[in-house]
Amino acid sequence: MTDTMIGVIGGSGLYEIDGLADATWQAIETPWGAPSDQILTGTLEGVKMAFLPRHGRGHVHSPTTVPYRANIDALKRLGVTDVISVSASGSFREDMAPGDFVIVDQFIDRTVARESSFFGTGCVAHVSVAHPTCPRLGAACEEAARAAGVTVHTGGTYLAMEGPQFSTLAESKMYREVWGCDVIGMTNMPEAKLAREAELCYASVAMITDYDSWHPDHGEVDVTAIIATLMGNADKGRDMVRRLPSLLGADRAPCPHGCDRALEFAILTAPEARDAALMAKLDAVAGRVL
Template sequence: MDTRIGIIGGSGLYQIEGLADAEWVGVDTPWGHASDKILTGTLDGVPMAFLPRHGRGHVHSPSTVPYRANIDALKRLGVTDIFSVSACGSFREDLAPGDFVIVDQFIDRTVGRESSFFGTGCVAHVSVAHPTCPRLGDAAFAAAKAQGVTVHRGGTYLAMEGPQFSSAAESKMYRDAWGADVIGMTNMPEAKLAREAEICYASVAMITDYDSWHPDHGSVDISDILAILGGNADAARGLVARLPGLLGADRAPCPHGCDRALEFALMTAPDHRDPTLVAKLEAVAGRVLPRG
């Protein structure tokens, strides 16, 4: 099987450079339009697909990002491995603005977002006990180290709804009582949907601020965040450029089973499945939902 790397870029990262045969392509999905066209091409001989999560020009808020369409579109392009890059706040003194964190756990506090491709007429339950792929996490960590970034391996990401930042009370609760390490607004339900689509997923959190718990910072200031974003985005582009060399062009089955997450997940009996929903699931679940 061939490796095809997907990059979902967050705030500050709206394109990547250096792709051979680069082309912005539109992908139709049954879940609506993706956030933007997807930049495709090859880097060091490995196919790549880049999707700006908020759209070029930052037109989507965290709550309006079309998460299902984004993951479906990447799956239709043959993406096997997704690296999510996003701006985050920090709950830890040693996770400083400008640092990167390779996230391995999530606490989902989002509300009102469609968090599954499945539903009435075709029910499925996948495990997200370990929602990111350790293999991709190792590659992201190695790429960040080689880029000269201060990077931390492992951390819990608190996904909030937004678009407002946390109150001080919320920030202290997430940090002290819940044990979260970073906070952001976009990795959920993205990570859950990637698992349902059987795509390996890694999360790279680019720290911009200390949220509102820190006694010396008090509150999140958007001007401070923007000042950090530029440097983070440059480092993220360097990280992305190193990924093809680390993953290689040939891809073995995921040793952690991310690409087989639906193997035993389907609950609805074949003769009770809604054909309309099954048709919508053709890309993300076609491997386990053959159509007659």
Template structure:
């Protein structure tokens, strides 16, 4: 099969020089509308799909993003690999603003979002013990370092509901008691849904601030965040531009099994499945549903 690289992130990420045949595509999904149209194109022989997570102009909050529709849309466009690029706060002194963290674990504290494609009428349980793809994560780290970014391999991402930032007590809890490394508002349920859709998924957390725990920085300053975001967008664009050469146009099966996550996950007997839900699941789970 061919590599089709999906990238979910901000507007600065997809403004890549040399993107051929670029155009915006509207995608209809049975889960509702995605955050925006998807920019498709080709770079170094690899098809790429860029989806603005919050919509162009930043019109969606972390809680209003339709995560199911976003993942379904990328799957419908043929994505084999999905990279999440998002802003985050840091709980570690050595993970400084401007650095990238290649996330490999999550603690999910979100509560107002649809977290699964499955449900009554077609029940499935996938493993998210290791929620990101090591192969894809390693490629992101290599591409970022090639562009001069300080990269931290591995980190636990605390996914909070938002849209408010953490209280000081929460920040201390996440850092000192739970041992988290970064905090953000969009990592979940995106990673869980990508696993259900049998997509290799990597998360690149771009640090903008020290949240509110740091004694020398105090509370989060939105002005500082925006200034750091602009610099991080340049770094993310350079990383994204280097990925096609690292991944290659030909796609072998994932050595970690991300693309076979549903192999034994669906528990509902075929004769008991809800036909309406099965129809909605065709893009993300058609391989195993038939």
């Protein structure tokens, strides 16, 4: 058994965790640069918690400029074991309405301008992201959201686009009708891939704000309407987060799905050929196997 530490990466509108005991904002240094903001740490119902505003307080980072590697490294460095991603998303499904939550279990990555791995020349690794989220953690988020009174959809494919612009109508229709995606957002990739490389359990909760641009009765994305829905979703998101410690508990067994052992056979570079500078940068995310 190890100690559970829940790390919440809050998206647009979700900038804090209510009710934290001994709450402290901490500046964390990483070899990958500064994270999006300081990290709020404390305990909730006896469980250690960490909260990181993905865009920084005041929303200073665009989806492309979010320092994803630094964010995941900083959480791992703090001792986080389980990462909950909470983010605003558009919906491609009539029944996934604004105000609903979707427990994402698959991704299609359409981002093009972001560093998507901790590894590279000098230390090559290949992890599996066939199942990029942790079912155990996703189930806890679902239970917590339902208890908070939210309409929750179990399972869904998240189309990660580069942004910051919203989709064209043609793109929206393709993602929905041809590719079979359920929700769209700009921030869960490469975040989910990096969490897997860092051997962290990762769950994604998409908080629906709009119908993107495909819906004939809603037309193009209305930012004013998104913000209004987003504020209501943030209240629901905080309520969901408050319920997670009692569901996950303070003591943590090894992940039954192997998320915390993702690097077991992933590193291919021979020890004598590994780059010393890169190895030093990997001390937190891959220290268990290196």
